[in-house]
Structure formats: C-alpha cells, structure tokens
Amino acid sequence: MPTALTLNPSEIRSLSAEFESAPPAEMLRWAFELFGNEAAIGTSFQGAGLVTIHQAVTAGIPLPVFTIDTGLLFEETLELKTRLERFFGIVIESLVPELSVEQQAHEIAPDLWISNPDLCCTLRKVEPLQKKLGRLEAWITGLRRDQSAGRSKTQILELYQFDRLREKNILKVNPLARWSRVEVWDYIRLHGIPYNPLVDRGFRSIGCYPCTRAVISGQDERAGRWTGFDKTECGIHTFLGENI
Numbered sequence: 026m027p028t029a030l031t032l033n034p035s036e037i038r039s040l041s042a043e044f045e046s047a048p049p050a051e052m053l054r055w056a057f058e059l060f061g062n063e064a065a066i067g068t069s070f071q072g073a074g075l076v077t078i079h080q081a082v083t084a085g086i087p088l089p090v091f092t093i094d095t096g097l098l099f100e101e102t103l104e105l106k107t108r109l110e111r112f113f114g115i116v117i118e119s120l121v122p123e124l125s126v127e128q129q130a131h132e133i134a135p136d137l138w139i140s141n142p143d144l145c146c147t148l149r150k151v152e153p154l155q156k157k158l159g160r161l162e163a164w165i166t167g168l169r170r171d172q173s174a175g176r177s178k179t180q181i182l183e184l185y186q187f188d189r190l191r192e193k194n195i196l197k198v199n200p201l202a203r204w205s206r207v208e209v210w211d212y213i214r215l216h217g218i219p220y221n222p223l224v225d226r227g228f229r230s231i232g233c234y235p236c237t238r239a240v241i242s243g244q245d246e247r248a249g250r251w252t253g254f255d256k257t258e259c260g261i262h263t264f265l266g267e268n269i
C-alpha cells in the first residue's frame with residue numbers, strides 16, 4: 026500500500042490536471058484502489074459532500090465516510106445524518122472533540138465562539154480531524170472553487186502537510202473542485218438526495234449554530250459563517266497554511 030509521502034508531487038500535479046475532465050466517481054475509484062480504507066470522505070453534509078457520497082455509493086466504491094460533530098450542530102443537521110445513513114445504507118462516523126461543550130465552558134470559557142472562535146474551532150474541529158487524518162492517507166473533501174475567493178485555487182489533488190513534526194502528508198482529493206453550486210444542487214434534486222432543510226431557509230453553508238447565518242443573494246457561499254469576525258475558514262483546510 027503506498028503512502029501519500031511516496032507519491033511524487035509532479036505526478037500528482039499531472040494526474041490532477043487529467044482529472045479535471047473526469048467524473049468524480051473515477052477519482053473516488055482511483056483513491057480507493059490506491060489506499061483502500063485509508064482513504065475516506067469527510068463531510069459536513071453541504072451539497073458537494075452529498076454528491077460525493079452518492080457518486081461513491083452508486084458506483085459501488087465502499088469508501089468510509091466521517092463527519093465532525095462539534096456538539097454545536099443544528100438539530101436539522103443531526104437529523105440529516107440519520108436520514109443520509111438510511112438513504113445510502115451506510116454508517117457515518119462522528120468525530121467528537123475531547124471536551125464536551127459544558128466542559129469547554131467550565132475549563133476554558135463559556136461561549137468561546139464569541140470570545141475566541143479560532144480557539145473554539147481548533148478544539149472542536151481541527152484537533153478531532155487531525156487525529157483522524159493521522160490514520161488516513163487520503164482525505165476526500167467537498168471543496169469547490171466557486172465557494173469563496175479563498176477556495177478559488179483548489180486543485181483536484183493536493184498534497185497537504187498536516188503534521189510537520191512527524192512529516193506526515195496526506196493527499197487531499199477534491200473531486201468536485203470544478204463544480205458550480207448550480208451543478209451541485211441540480212444533481213441533488215435530480216437524484217432526490219436528502220439535504221439540510223436550512224438550505225431552503227437561506228443558509229448556504231451550514232456549520233455550528235452559534236456561527237452560521239442565512240446569507241443574501243449575491244454574497245459568497247460562506248459569507249454566513251462567523252458574521253462579525255474576519256474569519257471565513259474554521260481551520261480544517263488551512264491549519265498548516267500552504268498545500269504542497
């Protein structure tokens with residue numbers, strides 16, 4: 026079994042360019058054949074994640090699926106997880122933070138998302154994800170270029186150095202990088218895939234309830250996250266800066 030460290034960065038760049046015109050299922054099959062269960066789909070149940078899971082399940086590619094349950098998700102999101110498990114016939118692993126929301130309030134600060142949202146995201150999202158990535162070689166994401174200016178340069182394959190101390194790289198696979206929001210939602214409706222009812226109430230990118238607002242038309246997809254803060258990412262895609 027190869028590891029992400031043994032992959033040659035120039036080969037990854039050329040394969041990534043080839044995948045620009047391939048269907049997502051082709052990339053998912055490639056990842057599964059190369060890494061087996063050490064490749065996994067990470068999703069917060071946004072549109073692109075739903076399409077990715079559908080592409081894998083309908084093509085018979087048994088990639089594991091995981092999500093991060095911060096303890097601060099909307100009730101609608103938790104219900105959606107159950108509906109998706111039933112719809113796809115899969116089990117979705119929930120990664121949870123070390124501290125419960127109550128422990129965090131007691132040991133660090135109440136409402137940490139107001140006083141220090143970066144620390145809150147680190148404790149509740151980044152750290153559980155880092156632990157999971159330590160057991161994986163490929164992380165399949167729902168990143169899309171048209172989600173925000175910060176995501177506009179997303180490549181289909183990226184080597185991501187997530188643990189400098191151990192020099193561990195992981196391959197990020199972004200099969201829907203080139204898809205538009207319209208394409209994603211046409212696909213979801215065409216295939217009758219369950220989705221978060223908050224979408225129909227103006228929420229375009231849905232995370233924890235203290236940090237998510239509906240957006241107005243014409244705004245970036247992620248404009249409703251961390252309103253009032255100079256923050257557009259929780260850190261799970263940026264915690265070590267540059268991709269390789």
Ligand code: SF4
Nearest residue numbers: 138142145146233236
């Ligand atoms: S999105 Fe908000 S509530 Fe959720 S982990 Fe980040 S700061 Fe905390």
